[in-house]
Amino acid sequence: MKSAERSINRLAVLETALPRIVVAPSFVAMVVFIYGFILWTLYISMTKSSFLPSYDFVGLTNYFKLWRIDRWWVAVRNLLVYGGLFIFGCTLLGLFLAIFLDQKIRIEGALRTIYLYPLALSFVVTGTAWKWILNPGLGIERLVRQWGWSTFTFDWLVTSEMAIYCVVIAAVWQSSGFVMAMFLAGLRGIDDAVIKAAQVDGASLPRIYRKIIIPSLRPVFFSTVIILTHIAIKSFDLVVVLTRGGPGYASDLPATFMYSYAFTRGQLAMGAASAMMMFFMVMAVIVPYLYSELRRKRYA
Amino acid sequence: MLETGRSRRRMDPQRLLIYGVLLIFALYFLLPLVVMLMTSVKTMDEIRMGNLISLPRHPTMEPWIKAWDYATIGVTNEGIKGFFWNSIRMVVPAVLISTLIGAVNGYVLSKWRFKGSDTFFAMLLLGCFIPFQVILLPMARTLGLLGLAESFWGLVFVHTIYGLAFTTLFFRNYYVAVPDELVKAARIDGAGFFRIFMRIMLPISKPIFMVTIIWQTTQIWNDFLFGVCFSTGETQPVTVALNNLVNTSSSVKEYNVDMAGAIIAALPTLFVYFVAGKYFVRGLTAGAVKG
Numbered sequence: 283m284k285s286a287e288r289s290i291n292r293l294a295v296l297e298t299a300l301p302r303i304v305v306a307p308s309f310v311a312m313v314v315f316i317y318g319f320i321l322w323t324l325y326i327s328m329t330k331s332s333f334l335p336s337y338d339f340v341g342l343t344n345y346f347k348l349w350r351i352d353r354w355w356v357a358v359r360n361l362l363v364y365g366g367l368f369i370f371g372c373t374l375l376g377l378f379l380a381i382f383l384d385q386k387i388r389i390e391g392a393l394r395t396i397y398l399y400p401l402a403l404s405f406v407v408t409g410t411a412w413k414w415i416l417n418p419g420l421g422i423e424r425l426v427r428q429w430g431w432s433t434f435t436f437d438w439l440v441t442s443e444m445a446i447y448c449v450v451i452a453a454v455w456q457s458s459g460f461v462m463a464m465f466l467a468g469l470r471g472i473d474d475a476v477i478k479a480a481q482v483d484g485a486s487l488p489r490i491y492r493k494i495i496i497p498s499l500r501p502v503f504f505s506t507v508i509i510l511t512h513i514a515i516k517s518f519d520l521v522v523v524l525t526r527g528g529p530g531y532a533s534d535l536p537a538t539f540m541y542s543y544a545f546t547r548g549q550l551a552m553g554a555a556s557a558m559m560m561f562f563m564v565m566a567v568i569v570p571y572l573y574s575e576l577r578r579k580r581y582a
Numbered sequence: 583m584l585e586t587g588r589s590r591r592r593m594d595p596q597r598l599l600i601y602g603v604l605l606i607f608a609l610y611f612l613l614p615l616v617v618m619l620m621t622s623v624k625t626m627d628e629i630r631m632g633n634l635i636s637l638p639r640h641p642t643m644e645p646w647i648k649a650w651d652y653a654t655i656g657v658t659n660e661g662i663k664g665f666f667w668n669s670i671r672m673v674v675p676a677v678l679i680s681t682l683i684g685a686v687n688g689y690v691l692s693k694w695r696f697k698g699s700d701t702f703f704a705m706l707l708l709g710c711f712i713p714f715q716v717i718l719l720p721m722a723r724t725l726g727l728l729g730l731a732e733s734f735w736g737l738v739f740v741h742t743i744y745g746l747a748f749t750t751l752f753f754r755n756y757y758v759a760v761p762d763e764l765v766k767a768a769r770i771d772g773a774g775f776f777r778i779f780m781r782i783m784l785p786i787s788k789p790i791f792m793v794t795i796i797w798q799t800t801q802i803w804n805d806f807l808f809g810v811c812f813s814t815g816e817t818q819p820v821t822v823a824l825n826n827l828v829n830t831s832s833s834v835k836e837y838n839v840d841m842a843g844a845i846i847a848a849l850p851t852l853f854v855y856f857v858a859g860k861y862f863v864r865g866l867t868a869g870a871v872k873g
Contacts, residue, residue, distance in 0.1 A: 301694035400856035404804035519806035
């Protein structure tokens with residue numbers, strides 16, 4: 283009798299512990315492979331590691347060094363230019379397409395499918411396609427010349443100051459469909475009654491969009507910009523394929539800088555320091571966002 | 583949503599303008615794919631004579647055969663086929679494992695909350711956003727210690743681990759919307775943890791499984807960063823092989839073979855997109871609006 287009771291008791295204990303046991307491996311994996319590894323990278327960034335890891339602690343020296351490297355400055359400046367234009371371009375195009383698609387278009391489904399398919403592609407594929415289209419010898423330049431404008435030049439891809447804009451072109455092409463999907467979802471969530479009332483009051487359609495609809499999409503704008511910023515900071519594959527960071531290192535981004543220092547030039551500590559800088563950039567954007575999102579949910 | 587167009591004549595100038603603009607943008611999105619397809623069936627001579635949008639006069643499958651079977655990639659001359667199978671062998675286990683674990687995690691974090699489970703979830707959520715550069719060096723070292731460096735299982739492992747945050751998030755947010763009363767009633771009837779999962783949660787989970795599997799498949803298939811850092815030579819996934827094909831410094835640039843290779847690398851995800859686009863888009867927007 284007593285043992286039966288005890289086994290029931292034990293079963294109850296197991297029953298309450300079971301959920302914890304089930305998620306425990308994931309929890310451990312998260313703590314080790316995400317947070318532990320971040321600390322590990324932080325540690326590497328404060329050592330003298332070059333080709334091989336070394337455990338001589340040098341504090342923040344590598345960070346000061348990093349910010350004196352010209353190539354890092356180029357990468358950061360490129361990120362600002364690329365990120366800014368990428369976010370601006372995607373948002374503008376995405377919003378524009380969403381508004382136009384929201385006018386009771388008959389072939390909306392087909393159009394949406396077309397606008398969104400680039401998102402299913404790897405950046406490597408996108409890069410390959412645009413590398414071909416933008417190449418000065420046989421790409422757009424030749425096309426326009428054959429059309430009769432024989433002095434036309436379009437060699438951004440191999441020009442130091444312009445290469446980063448090629449990355450912008452390809453990235454906007456790939457990602458604006460995503461923004462469109464976000465805005466379209468937002469537009470579908472707006473109450474028709476408000477708009478009808480404005481129409482009854484005699485407001486014109488562009489005015490309704492400017493004064494009522496677009497302002498009410500503010501939360502969507504907010505999340506979109508955050509996600510795009512996050513994509514921009516992590517951008518890696520597209521640059522590697524399209525320009526290989528070149529000419530020289532003219533179109534480097536922090537992600538390609540990090541790869542190059544950590545994996546090809548064998549400067550582990552510097553690679554780790556640049557990775558940490560990327561991490562801080564992302565966190566500076568994401569943490570306030572997640573905080574406000576979670577709070578909004580709680581009070582909603 | 584707005585009734586203006588409908589109530590007037592069917593095709594007034596304003597409507598025509600809207601359709602015109604939308605179609606021009608459809609062209610803009612389609613053109614790179616069309617250019618790729620056309621280039622991939624031209625001979626190099628035709629490419630040199632013609633231009634981006636000139637139609638192929640004598641279509642040939644030769645670039646496709648070369649890209650698949652005998653193009654030079656890295657040190658081998660065996661085309662992209664081996665790398666394509668690498669990607670498939672990597673994607674299948676990584677997607678299945680991360681999705682299943684994500685489902686159970688999501689179930690616990692929504693229906694069996696315990697003290698600290700919300701903190702766990704918040705930490706996981708933050709983990710979705712970290713730039714992976716910040717874990718590359720320790721992971722390279724760990725894979726080396728585990729004897730998984732540059733192996734195919736190393737990549738499966740990495741993709742599974744870093745996919746967990748997203749899969750858990752997807753399932754958790756889906757299960758949160760399932761009424762708690764269902765679970766409570768089942769518990770009163772004596773059903774346990776796994777029984778409730780199998781009998782109540784799983785049968786209603788088909789849509790979220792679709793979303794998660796499609797999301798993970800696209801993510802892992804399209805990954806380049808992990809592939810390029812944690813694999814070499816014969817174990818590389820198709821994206822890395824494509825980059826090697828495109829960026830080799832060989833004497834003659836064969837754009838037609840590059841394009842064929844790119845389309846081959848894109849086919850699986852494009853196929854998934856056109857067959858199950860609805861779920862793909864849902865994953866996309868669900869991944870964006872988190873919490």
